[in-house]
Amino acid sequence: MAIIEVRDLRKAYGGRPVVDGVSFTVEEGEVFGILGPNGAGKTTTVECVEGLRVPDSGVIRVAGLDPVADHERVTHLLGAQLQESELQPKLTVREALELYSALYPRPVDWRPLASRLGLDAKLTTRFAKLSGGQKQRLFIALALIGGPRVVVLDELTTGLDPRARRDTWQLIEEIRDSGVTVLLVTHFMEEAQRLCDRVAVIDEGRLAALDTPSGLIARSSASTVISFTPSRPLAEPELYALPDVMSVAAPGGRVVIHGSDDTVNAVITLLARHRVTARQLRVTEASLDDAFLDITAGQDRTAPAQDRTAQAQDAARRPNAPHTPEERV
Amino acid sequence: MSATATASAGRRPSPAAAVLRTEARLLYLREPSIALSVLLLPTVLLVILGLIPGFREADAGLGGRRVIDLYVPVAVLLALTMAGMQAMPPILTGYRERGILRRMSTTPVRPSAMLVSQLVLLGGGALFSALLAVAVGRIAFGVALPGRPGGYLLALVLAAASAISLGLLISAVARHEKAAQALGAVTLFPSMFTAGVWLPVQTMPHLLRTIVEYTPLGAASQTLDQAARGAFPGLVHLGVTALWTIALTAAAARWFRWQ
DSSP states (O other), X not given: OEEEEEXXXXXXXXXXXXXXXXXXXXXXXXXXXXXXXXXXXXXXXXXXXXXXXXXXXXXXXXXXXXXXXXXXHHHHHEEEEOTTOOOOTTOBHHHXXXXXXXXXXXXXXXXXXXXXXXXXXXXXXXXXXXXXXXXXXXXXXXXXXXXXXXXXXXXXXXXXOHHHHHHHHHHHHHHHHTTOEEEXXXXXXHHHHHHOSEEEEEETTEEEEEEOHHHHHHHSXXXXXXXXXXXXOOOHHHHHTSTTOOEEEOGGGOEEEEEOHHHHHHHHXXXXXXXXXXXXXXXEEOOHHHHHHHHTTTOOSOOSXXXXXXXXXXXXXXXXXXXXXXXXX | OOHHXXXXXXXXXXXXXXXXXXXXXXXXISOHHHHIIIIIXXXXXXXXXXXXXXXXXXXXGGTTBOHHHHHHHHHHHHHHHIIIIIIHHHHXXXXXXXXXXXXXXXXXXXXHHHHHHHHHHXXXXXXXXXXXXXXXXXXXXXXXXXXXXXXXXXXXXXXXXXXXXXXXXXXXXXOSHHHHHHHHHHHHHHHHHHHTSSXXXXXXXXXXXXXXXXXXXXXXXXXXXXXXXXXXXXXXXHHHHHHHHHHHHHXXXXXXXXX
């Protein structure tokens, strides 16, 4: 059963469309990711789901309720962690948990919740003195305190160190295992790949793709990555001419080619023909990172992985790239 | 609603009470500077002035009254200014800027519960501080209690409303906590002047007094003084304070943003 339904959502600020006809449904019990570059409209979309923003048009239902018209009833079953939100600096963790418990008609007991989130030792610490990871764990606790059926987590792990990020992923898996649906906004591919059952890729306010992480990778035109260190340099145009090649890069003498299974055979044939030895030849499945860049190719702005930007631009220039800039106009 | 809701609501504090209790603790226990400036500063000022011997002597130029008699209403207005225009704007703007009001919007409780809590706590704190100044004036320096307690209370509540409405307007137009502090500081000196901190309104030269009487705190000063002397406060001065309160509140409501 769909717990969240978004149909043709549109929202503009000052005449500039930020969300431009997005539709998706989230099934009860899944972790649903919303992935996209900065400024793609991810946060605006979930803020409409939370009832914090009023859509210009489109339909949103949370368990059949309208988040704006039935706002209070929606708050009973949807918990939220907001991007860049804080608490009163001098409020202690315990006071925050007690206060937010009191705001809900049927809250869960905050003590086991605090233990599960590792906040036991921090109950008397003021919000301003918490580390980034501790603040985020507190916000997860506050999102869960009302006993919701669905939680919205917006850029939860942004700004956390890798250790805290992995701990947080574990917590999200535990939330999912407890039967709560998770709507996760992120721009970390690794996070989406590890946690999400399905991912909606939003780009420039539109839904660019919606699939499982492995589905997104498989359908991208550069699903295979071939890398090797050739015994002598190879001419790039020759590599580009091989079948299904999406991009070629040679950082520090190591050649990295994004393509398909056909590309692998062609590369090996080419190497043999030129009598070039390939050291440390690796053939791997592309990551969600690669699929994401492929899906959102053609953008000339900050991509999350800086070192891949050049590839994305390369891909955009290729005639078979799925979204050329011309198509978007 | 269902039986579980009623049962679980039994011993738990209501949402509004929980918000009020939390905010009271943060305001008066965790922010000593606010507690001191709102609750005690006006009375401390009154005591310092009262320790100056000349201020305790009847002055023919003041119609036989003493300087300290005139400074009790000044201390009262200072208490209202400190609470409404100094303490409140940075709190509300900071809560908006930090997303605290937005965070509360995702719960079953409206963020207006926060605003109401601040109004109750700071309004209550201001009235307490004002009455403390009146009591200390009476006990320490023999300043007569208001001759018209009902009229005095009316004037006091109206004056508090005007100071708070000005504070709300500052909270509404300031985008950042620092801006709210700066606007509060900019309005502090004109407010203190019109409240008569440097020169009690009743001793101002005629033209200046006429102008000051049309400011919210200048008019309030006159109503408090009249009620203290046993007359019912003049309707014109009451009307001026009330009109300011309505206009400032309407402007604040027009521009206030929860996020």
